[in-house]
Amino acid sequence: MSAVGIVAAAGSGSRLGADRPKALVGLAGRPLVAWAVDTLLAGGVDEVVVVTPAAERDAFAAVLPGSVQLVDGGATRTASVRAGLLAAGAAADAVLVHDAARPLTPPEVVARVLAALAAGAPAVVPVLPVVDTTVAVDAAGTVTDAVPRGPLRRVQTPQGFDRTVLVAAYAALDDAAELTDDAAVVRADGVPVTTVAGDERAAKVTVPHDLRIAELLAAPR
Numbered sequence: 364m365s366a367v368g369i370v371a372a373a374g375s376g377s378r379l380g381a382d383r384p385k386a387l388v389g390l391a392g393r394p395l396v397a398w399a400v401d402t403l404l405a406g407g408v409d410e411v412v413v414v415t416p417a418a419e420r421d422a423f424a425a426v427l428p429g430s431v432q433l434v435d436g437g438a439t440r441t442a443s444v445r446a447g448l449l450a451a452g453a454a455a456d457a458v459l460v461h462d463a464a465r466p467l468t469p470p471e472v473v474a475r476v477l478a479a480l481a482a483g484a485p486a487v488v489p490v491l492p493v494v495d496t497t498v499a500v501d502a503a504g505t506v507t508d509a510v511p512r513g514p515l516r517r518v519q520t521p522q523g524f525d526r527t528v529l530v531a532a533y534a535a536l537d538d539a540a541e542l543t544d545d546a547a548v549v550r551a552d553g554v555p556v557t558t559v560a561g562d563e564r565a566a567k568v569t570v571p572h573d574l575r576i577a578e579l580l581a582a583p584r
């Protein structure tokens with residue numbers, strides 16, 4: 364089975380508040396996007412497409428291997444992945460969509476996703492359990508309900524798909540639709556989504572605290 368990786372890296376990172384697009388922010392001396400590309404390749408992906416902010420393509424080219432294909436992203440993550448999928452072409456059997464914002468994802472997670480695809484799953488996401496008591500609140504912030512957390516999972520990336528399944532799901536999705544991940548895109552098209560074990564190290568860098576934690580984890584011992 365051949366696999367192409369799409370790294371969604373076209374976000375601005377408004378919640379991180381850095382002086383450059385989040386994917387270009389450094390972690391232990393290397394930009395987040397470079398970590399994400401390395402993870403996919405080390406986990407068994409054959410080629411990588413990185414989706415960048417349109418105005419920043421040169422800056423990304425300067426920090427990534429020449430073998431990586433770069434493509435302009437869109438205003439939402441959904442639009443960016445759609446652009447990456449179009450650029451990826453039809454050669455690969457599988458597509459793995461990964462966030463540049465998850466730089467310390469171990470290659471083993473990539474390998475688990477690829478193994479589930481090879482075993483016949485059309486769509487695969489890495490997940491972790493919810494570890495805190497989880498509640499619903501009203502507009503005033505008052506707790507209205509406890510949410511049973513047994514069946515809940517936190518969804519990470521890379522998310523893996525049979526390529527034809529993902530292409531068909533994006534084709535069926537309204538151009539203006541904005542979904543939070545690619546599993547939601549295929550589920551909207553009626554495709555069952557399988558889960559494999561995620562990893563706490565695959566946490567998303569969203570706010571400055573996340574980057575501080577990632578720096579600690581990435582520091583040489």
Ligand SMILES: Nc1ccn([C@@H]2O[C@H](COP(=O)(O)OP(=O)(O)OP(=O)(O)O)[C@@H](O)[C@H]2O)c(=O)n1
Pocket residue numbers: 370371372373374375376377378379385386414436437438439440441443444461462463464465567568569
């Ligand atoms: N238009 C967009 C928005 C997001 N992403 C990517 O999707 C991943 C997950 O998104 P998130 O962490 O929310 O990144 P941002 O949208 O950049 O963050 P923020 O919402 O804080 O601006 C990131 O790797 C981001 O670069 C993208 O490719 N294109």
Ligand SMILES: C[C@](O)(CO)[C@H](O)COP(=O)(O)O
Pocket residue numbers: 440462518519520543544545567569
């Ligand atoms: C794709 C994702 O990382 C899976 O957990 C997540 O949905 C991205 O969410 P965000 O709101 O764009 O940070």
